[in-house]
Amino acid sequence: MSDAAENDEHRMLQDLVAKFVARELLPLEPAVLAREAAGGKYALTPEEEAPLLAKCRELGLWGLDVPEAMGGAGLPATALLRVEEELARTVTPFEFPPDSPNLHMLSAVASPWQRERYLEPYARGEMKSAIAISEPGAGGDPAGMITRAVQDGEDWVINGRKIWVSRVPYCDFIIVMARTGPLKRGEGMTAFIVEKGTPGFVIEREIPMIGGRRTYELVFEDCRIPGRNLLGEVGKGYAPMQLRLNVRRLQVGARCVGIARRAVSMMRDYANQRVTFGVKLADRQAIQWWIADAVTRIHACRLMVQAAAATLDAGGDLRSEASMIKVFGTEMAQTVVDQAMQCHGAMGMTKELPLQLFAQQVRVMRIYEGPTEVHRMSIARRALKEFE
16 A cells, blocks of 8 residues: 555544544533542443444444454554544543553564463453553662562462552453563563462552542562463563553653644634633634644644654654653643633633543643653653764
8 A cells, every 4th residue: 555545544544533532422521521520430331331332343443453463453553643642632531442552562472372362352352451560669760670570380479569550450461560680771570461360469459540540559469370471581571561651652642632632622612702801812812822832732742643653663763752752742731731721711620621631631641651750861861872
């Protein structure tokens, strides 16, 4: 397929997703916001989710990043990130199945047995997963990891504690990162697959987060798993984990574009109909400059995301690009959402509008997948060595 034909196909996919968001997801926002405002769970009910899943199958919006050999569309990152951008325009919590944050990591290193046992059902949407990396004393610093895995005969025994892990209660398995030797230059860290219900795997507590999210603290007490659940090579878990993290960082950038787009559209609509002191807000220079700056930065962030996606599709090194996107995208979206809230005045402070949830979710984005300060350190370190 030519580049032009491929681009046309990807734009058609983006248009299809945009219509799905407008027709299926945006109408659910009032119910989602009302539940969250009342202290309920920030999630769709089974009755709300079932018709959405059926519609996904009908439209072919299923398994978009699943390899074609497993029955998926096998779309490149340049197409998938367009999809992420459109989905982010609503606070209705829905992702096209299967949930696949760990798909790339599993695809890179899973053994034949693991592909059949975990990856293929996961790709079909029959299993769900999570990944446990952060620890109470080592959030953004993998070198501080103390969870250990020790080989005992043909088994591995894991001891330690993980925190800030999403999606745990409904996951069928979790990828756990643990030390198997001294951590240096990306070595000494190993990935393991731990199934739900494994003895010694304990969900210690649920942690309510801002933005309606929940994470979990996990404890592993002499958690014994079979040797075949070692994911990849001993001591070589950092590289596939980094691949997974970089994919997620590009997703964050695309989501920030979508969130900022929605905030600007809300600001535009409100500014064009709200009159203060006899003048429309849209005619005030402060509002005009907010919108001008917003659309400029949205455009820049989208270009950054698409360029990094092309690097990812080509198998290139995108560590610096991913870090730049993580920093620029989250700070851009935070500013745009904040200005949209300011433009709406007191209404912007209510839980009747999605702006407050967007603001909280973007604030959390500045922490997960590596905090802003760590990414700036990484960007600077590489630039001081390589920049021309």
